Amino acid sequence: MRYIFISLILVFISISAESQNVKVDPKYHSPLGIPLQLSAIFGDIRPNHFHMGLDFKTNQREGIPIHAINDGYISRIRIAPTGYGKVLYINHPNGITSVYAHCSSFSKEILDYLLPIQTKAFSNNIDIKLTNNDFPIKKGQLIALSGNSGSSTGPHLHFEIRDTETEHGLNPLLHGFSISDNFSPTINAIKLYAVDEKGYQIPGKSMNIKVQKTNGGYSIAGNKVVIPKDFIPNYGLLAFAVSGFDQIGTAGSNYGLFENICVINKDTLFHSKYDRISFDDSRYVNSHQDLEEYKKNKTRFHKLFRTAHNPLQIYQFEELGTFKIKPKDSLNVQVILKDVSKNYSKINFAVITPEGSPVKSEKFYSSKTHLVPDSSYRFIGQEMEIDLEPYTFYEPIKKFGDIQNNRFGAGEITIQKSFKVKMTPLKNVDGNKQYIQVISNGKFNALITTFNENKLNAESKLFGQYVVKVDTIAPKISPLNFKETDTIIGSNILSWKVSDGQTDINNYNLLIDGEWYPLDYDLKSNRLVFNRQTSLKKTHTIEVLVSDNCGNVRAWKKKIYFN
Numbered sequence: 080m081r082y083i084f085i086s087l088i089l090v091f092i093s094i095s096a097e098s099q100n101v102k103v104d105p106k107y108h109s110p111l112g113i114p115l116q117l118s119a120i121f122g123d124i125r126p127n128h129f130h131m132g133l134d135f136k137t138n139q140r141e142g143i144p145i146h147a148i149n150d151g152y153i154s155r156i157r158i159a160p161t162g163y164g165k166v167l168y169i170n171h172p173n174g175i176t177s178v179y180a181h182c183s184s185f186s187k188e189i190l191d192y193l194l195p196i197q198t199k200a201f202s203n204n205i206d207i208k209l210t211n212n213d214f215p216i217k218k219g220q221l222i223a224l225s226g227n228s229g230s231s232t233g234p235h236l237h238f239e240i241r242d243t244e245t246e247h248g249l250n251p252l253l254h255g256f257s258i259s260d261n262f263s264p265t266i267n268a269i270k271l272y273a274v275d276e277k278g279y280q281i282p283g284k285s286m287n288i289k290v291q292k293t294n295g296g297y298s299i300a301g302n303k304v305v306i307p308k309d310f311i312p313n314y315g316l317l318a319f320a321v322s323g324f325d326q327i328g329t330a331g332s333n334y335g336l337f338e339n340i341c342v343i344n345k346d347t348l349f350h351s352k353y354d355r356i357s358f359d360d361s362r363y364v365n366s367h368q369d370l371e372e373y374k375k376n377k378t379r380f381h382k383l384f385r386t387a388h389n390p391l392q393i394y395q396f397e398e399l400g401t402f403k404i405k406p407k408d409s410l411n412v413q414v415i416l417k418d419v420s421k422n423y424s425k426i427n428f429a430v431i432t433p434e435g436s437p438v439k440s441e442k443f444y445s446s447k448t449h450l451v452p453d454s455s456y457r458f459i460g461q462e463m464e465i466d467l468e469p470y471t472f473y474e475p476i477k478k479f480g481d482i483q484n485n486r487f488g489a490g491e492i493t494i495q496k497s498f499k500v501k502m503t504p505l506k507n508v509d510g511n512k513q514y515i516q517v518i519s520n521g522k523f524n525a526l527i528t529t530f531n532e533n534k535l536n537a538e539s540k541l542f543g544q545y546v547v548k549v550d551t552i553a554p555k556i557s558p559l560n561f562k563e564t565d566t567i568i569g570s571n572i573l574s575w576k577v578s579d580g581q582t583d584i585n586n587y588n589l590l591i592d593g594e595w596y597p598l599d600y601d602l603k604s605n606r607l608v609f610n611r612q613t614s615l616k617k618t619h620t621i622e623v624l625v626s627d628n629c630g631n632v633r634a635w636k637k638k639i640y641f642n
């Protein structure tokens with residue numbers, strides 16, 4: 080008896096140690112039917128976006144109940160094979176919207192509501208907006224089951240709080256969700272840049288500075304940085320970046336930063352805070368971080384300055400965070416990293432500039448030699464035309480000349496906006512069966528292409544070789560968890576493998592005896608999945624229809640007897 084009692088205590092301790100992470104304010108219901116364990120926070124840097132919510136672990140499995148955090152109404156339901164997969168948005172009376180993403184399924188009431196809409200649209204993929212009369216929700220109501228749908232890489236709940244009016248993502252750790260965290264952020268390195276008056280980096284003029292952790296603090300060798308004479312042409316502007324992370328709870332659980340501050344001679348020069356991010360601006364993460372450094376060395380530097388046209392709302396000041404230096408300056412610099420629980424770390428050092436006359440230099444870019452961010456551009460080749468809007472580029476880039484043989488630019492330049500591509504279609508082939516392909520960095524990419532006014536039109540973010548291709552071959556469908564020859568099936572799940580050799584899967588539908596049924600498409604595994612209700616028994620005609628982006632349709636049809 081005593082033995083059982085002790086082991087029960089041990090189990091309890093180990094569970095509570097694991098699930099220490101997130102506390103929910105009593106005004107809200109927990110979004111998950113299990114204790115909330117964090118795996119990612121708001122503001123974490125991801126490829127081409129900031130992480131806009133909290134990720135909660137779901138014991139590596141799907142099907143954990145998801146509950147509405149408060150009274151309100153469903154304002155949006157979306158199903159797509161990419162992005163958030165199956166996602167629900169609920170508007171609440173206090174002006175926030177809660178978002179529950181990567182679900183495996185929705186509640187029965189929601190599925191019943193969706194069925195006629197999907198059937199009418201003949202599409203599993205939907206994105207519908209609802210008003211407050213359509214679908215009221217009570218605090219704690221079961222609304223969905225957790226999953227791994229869309230661009231999720233493992234079962235979890237991606238949960239967001241948004242400002243209903245602006246739709247900006249808000250940091251949930253400042254809005255009713257809290258963590259206990261006694262670890263202060265870690266500072267790994269500092270980087271120094273010569274920049275121009277718009278905050279653009281001067282090529283080749285940057286310096287990485289190693290940071291040491293000493294008793295109770297951080298420092299750099301000699302506590303000073305001596306700027307070489309040719310580092311800042313004409314005694315221009317200087318700026319900093321910091322590399323670091325924050326630890327929450329147990330060791331090894333590293334998260335992104337929350338609040339970054341740079342102080343020079345006791346004046347706060349720069350202050351960023353991940354409290355609110357607009358979805359429209361989230362891609363500016365490519366300008367907020369030193370993306371070139373990350374591509375080269377996988378080291379994440381958060382800039383302590385910004386470019387003039389970076390609109391992210393994380394910046395607390397209008398000023399860019401760059402500063403002018405004079406000969407023989409000695410500046411006291413302090414960089415402070417704070418986490419959401421107000422733990423902080425800081426580093427102090429001096430920046431010493433050389434004596435004497437500055438090194439004279441030409442401007443590092445001009446509109447003659449470079450494509451500059453604030454201009455629009457049109458490139459016209461023999462068979463193609465490309466239009467770039469202003470603020471497509473984050474920094475000035477070297478001109479790459481005109482379009483020769485349908486080659487546009489080169490290399491891996493990350494840009495903010497897609498550009499428009501128009502190409503002349505091939506003769507004697509139906510324009511609707513043609514698409515634009517880009518070969519970029521050795522990879523083949525099929526662009527979603529429309530055919531109108533006798534041109535092929537697409538949007539692209541890729542530089543490389545552009546080619547017009549023809550796709551007249553329908554996608555392939557083959558059974559995955561049963562054999563093509565099986566006529567009797569006992570499983571409640573039917574799955575098929577789908578693929579398209581050229582363009583991607585565009586639409587997928589399931590008909591049973593001619594009637595529309597929901598079908599899931601998992602793009603990651605190229606799988607179509609049908610969850611059969613157990614009431615579906617005996618012989619039925621199963622028909623799967625899959626089309627690609629050039630409108631080629633494959634039909635798979637079979638009579639199956641369900642046990």
Ligand SMILES: [Zn+2]
Pocket residue numbers: 119130132133134236237238
């Ligand atoms: Zn997430």
